[in-house]
Amino acid sequence: xADLTTYRDAVSEGLARELRRDPTVVLLGEDIGAAGGVFKxxxxxxxxxxxxxxWDTPISEQAIVGAAMGAAMTGxxxxxxxxxxxxxxxxxxxxxxxxxxxxxxxxxxxxVPLVVRTANGGGLGFGAQHSQSVENWALTVPGLKxxxxxxxxxxxxxxxxxxxSDDPVVFFEHKGLFASKGEAAPxxxxxxxxxxxxxxxxxxVTVVALAATVPLALAAADELAGEGIxxxxxxxxxxxxxxxxxxxxxxxxxxxxxxxxxNPYQGGWGATVASVVADEGFxxxxxxxxxxxxxNVPLPFADALEREVIPTVAKLVEAVRRLAxx
Amino acid sequence: xxxxxxxxIAMLLDWYEQMAVIRGTEKAAHDLFLRGLVKGxxxxxxxxxxxxxxxxxxxxxxDYVFATYRGHHHxxxxxxxxxxxxxxxxxxxxxxxxxxxGSMHLTRADHGMLGSYAIVxxxxxxxxxAAWSAKLRGTTQVAVAFFGDxxxxxxxxxxxxxxxxxxxxxxxxxxxxxxxxxxxxxxxxTSVPNxxxxxxxxxxxxxxxVDGNDVVAVQHTMSDAVERARSGDGPTVVEALTYxxxxxxxxxxxxYRPADEVEAWLARDxxxxxxxxxxxIGATQADVDAADARAKAVVDAASQAAQAAxxxxxxxAFTDVxxxxxxxxxx
Ligand SMILES: Cc1ncc(C[n+]2csc(CCOP(=O)(O)OP(=O)(O)O)c2C)c(N)n1
Ligand SMILES: [Mg+2]
Numbered sequence: 001x002a003d004l005t006t007y008r009d010a011v012s013e014g015l016a017r018e019l020r021r022d023p024t025v026v027l028l029g030e031d032i033g034a035a036g037g038v039f040k041x042x043x044x045x046x047x048x049x050x051x052x053x054x055w056d057t058p059i060s061e062q063a064i065v066g067a068a069m070g071a072a073m074t075g076x077x078x079x080x081x082x083x084x085x086x087x088x089x090x091x092x093x094x095x096x097x098x099x100x101x102x103x104x105x106x107x108x109x110x111x112v113p114l115v116v117r118t119a120n121g122g123g124l125g126f127g128a129q130h131s132q133s134v135e136n137w138a139l140t141v142p143g144l145k146x147x148x149x150x151x152x153x154x155x156x157x158x159x160x161x162x163x164x165s166d167d168p169v170v171f172f173e174h175k176g177l178f179a180s181k182g183e184a185a186p187x188x189x190x191x192x193x194x195x196x197x198x199x200x201x202x203x204x205v206t207v208v209a210l211a212a213t214v215p216l217a218l219a220a221a222d223e224l225a226g227e228g229i230x231x232x233x234x235x236x237x238x239x240x241x242x243x244x245x246x247x248x249x250x251x252x253x254x255x256x257x258x259x260x261x262x263n264p265y266q267g268g269w270g271a272t273v274a275s276v277v278a279d280e281g282f283x284x285x286x287x288x289x290x291x292x293x294x295x296n297v298p299l300p301f302a303d304a305l306e307r308e309v310i311p312t313v314a315k316l317v318e319a320v321r322r323l324a325x326x
Numbered sequence: 327x328x329x330x331x332x333x334x335i336a337m338l339l340d341w342y343e344q345m346a347v348i349r350g351t352e353k354a355a356h357d358l359f360l361r362g363l364v365k366g367x368x369x370x371x372x373x374x375x376x377x378x379x380x381x382x383x384x385x386x387x388x389d390y391v392f393a394t395y396r397g398h399h400h401x402x403x404x405x406x407x408x409x410x411x412x413x414x415x416x417x418x419x420x421x422x423x424x425x426x427x428g429s430m431h432l433t434r435a436d437h438g439m440l441g442s443y444a445i446v447x448x449x450x451x452x453x454x455x456a457a458w459s460a461k462l463r464g465t466t467q468v469a470v471a472f473f474g475d476x477x478x479x480x481x482x483x484x485x486x487x488x489x490x491x492x493x494x495x496x497x498x499x500x501x502x503x504x505x506x507x508x509x510x511x512x513x514x515x516t517s518v519p520n521x522x523x524x525x526x527x528x529x530x531x532x533x534x535x536v537d538g539n540d541v542v543a544v545q546h547t548m549s550d551a552v553e554r555a556r557s558g559d560g561p562t563v564v565e566a567l568t569y570x571x572x573x574x575x576x577x578x579x580x581x582y583r584p585a586d587e588v589e590a591w592l593a594r595d596x597x598x599x600x601x602x603x604x605x606x607i608g609a610t611q612a613d614v615d616a617a618d619a620r621a622k623a624v625v626d627a628a629s630q631a632a633q634a635a636x637x638x639x640x641x642x643a644f645t646d647v648x649x650x651x652x653x654x655x656x657x
Contacts, residue, residue: 024463026462052462058485058488058489058492060485062451063451063454063482063485063486065451066451066455066485067451067458067489068455069455070392070451070452070453070455070456071458073440073455073456074455074460074463075459076459093445093448093482094448094451098443098445098448098452103646103648103649104426105423105426105427105428105433106431106433107424107426107646108645109435110433110435110440110441113649142647142653166648166649166650167649194656194657241656241657242656243656243657244656245657276656
């Protein structure tokens with residue numbers, strides 16, 4: 001039996017491996033040093049690597065991400081933490097206008113090898129300003145790579161790729177997964193950016209998922225298997241690069257496809273997946289492409305209300321049932 | 327004439343000539359814009375030359391510079407050729423950024439000129455990052471951010487000053503206070519008389535005012551600030567008082583500026599100020615004329631060459647999104 005570890009510990013493990021490997025890797029963010037991060041995702045790093053590698057910052061999201069950018073342009077590989085992904089809105093200029101464009105608009109003169117990590121997503125009752133899934137915000141901006149792991153091993157493997165990437169990577173850690181457990185990453189584990197993983201093989205319906213909707217889809221698979229519906233779960237792992245080849249390969253097998261995404265339906269990443277499928281997979285389809293997404297309302301606080309708004313196992317089971325019998 | 331005097335004259339003549347090249351390039355850019363050969367927008371820095379040349383003279387070649395959309399003078403002062411700048415404005419393949427940046431994004435990274443940024447104030451935190459990086463890598467490089475008076479009222483300015491002081495970064499924040507944002511006088515929207523310098527104390531660093539039209543004064547003030555940064559004593563705010571000779575952008579006639587104000591500042595044109603000083607310290611009129619002639623020749627040749635260059639290749643729209651040189655976003 002392989003070692004089990006939590007998703008939370010995998011974050012600090014992934015960072016520690018890169019800090020050990022490459023002296024140009026430095027971390028900066030609010031409360032990430034001695035405090036170990038508000039989610040304890042940087043626990044132990046300050047102790048191991050010291051104040052020269054792990055930098056506590058003021059509550060200045062623009063100064064944090066802007067400093068990461070300037071350092072990345074001049075020989076470092078900074079990893080900036082934005083405590084909650086909702087706070088991207090406070091430094092959105094850097095993620096929308098500066099970091100993704102610097103290389104292009106200078107005709108390739110500058111390279112920005114940085115990672116911006118953030119705690120993303122709902123399910124913990126943090127209310128409207130601390131619960132959003134905002135991968136789709138980043139998806140609107142050409143020039144950012146986007147990783148959103150669903151398992152501890154992928155956290156470590158994708159972190160390795162993100163830190164080593166010469167392109168900027170936005171790294172979404174799902175809050176709802178921090179306590180979840182999975183196999184620990186083997187030594188030297190690297191997961192390339194832009195390679196989806198078939199998390200469960202199945203013949204009847206392809207479910208395309210990301211981050212917290214992956215375990216959700218796997219739970220739905222167990223329930224549906226009892227009814228004789230065999231779903232294939234594709235964990236995208238990254239939104240950019242987007243591994244449509246794996247999605248289309250799966251569709252070839254199942255002829256039915258549903259996307260399950262936590263962000264609101266309006267502007268969600270599933271729409272991009274669905275549009276490529278409509279363009280390039282139309283002849284393989286035996287049923288309409290479905291999207292199970294968040295509702296188009298702000299995220300409410302109460303559990304009972306939040307469940308109404310974000311995808312759940314029950315909603316996915318129901319949607320797959322209808323799709324399978326279409 | 328002593329050797330020291332001769333050296334001083336040669337140095338100032340060099341700065342004067344650099345300023346004349348910048349002025350000529352800005353005038354050429356304006357003419358080309360009026361002729362429809364420059365599309366989009368330009369924000370000319372004519373009038374601001376002494377800030378760029380004086381600051382540049384205080385820096386080492388390996389120091390870092392970050393500028394704004396009004397940044398032609400900084401690109402040229404850091405070694406971008408006028409030809410490559412004009413070619414960029416004219417969408418030519420020989421442009422400084424391959425015609426993917428344009429007037430607002432002139433960059434010469436191999437000379438430490440790490441970009442011109444068109445979101446007001448955004449590059450101050452980046453300059454911090456470059457300074458932080460220098461510190462982490464154990465070099466003695468310094469980073470300089472140039473910005474307008476208007477940038478002192480944006481959040482990134484305040485976040486950047488605080489972090490720079492807290493981390494004692496080798497950075498210098500240089501405000502080119504030309505009294506106006508786009509069309510609004512800065513004093514009408516700012517709580518303190520000196521928008522940059524007066525904010526320095528609140529962030530635990532010195533704030534210095536300097537005559538931004540006097541290249542020698544700028545060089546002196548910047549040398550002190552850069553030395554302070556390099557020796558580990560932390561950041562400084564330098565507020566250089568200057569004035570733009572053209573409008574804010576494109577063909578803005580700048581009628582919102584009182585005529586007597588414009589007249590007074592034009593009389594203190596940084597080129598006039600430097601010329602007077604040159605003659606005072608013993609340069610001859612012939613020296614100055616020769617510098618003017620050399621600058622004119624450089625700019626004329628640059629303009630001709632830039633006009634003659636081939637246009638940008640449309641295929642380059644799909645290069646350099648990613649570090650691998652390409653633009654692939656999916657499989
Ligand atoms: C964040 C942001 N807000 C507004 C603008 C539009 N804008 C461009 S230049 C400018 C005026 C800036 O004035 P100042 O900082 O004094 O620089 P100057 O143009 O005088 O050199 C404004 C408002 C912008 N580019 N970015
Ligand atoms: Mg101004």
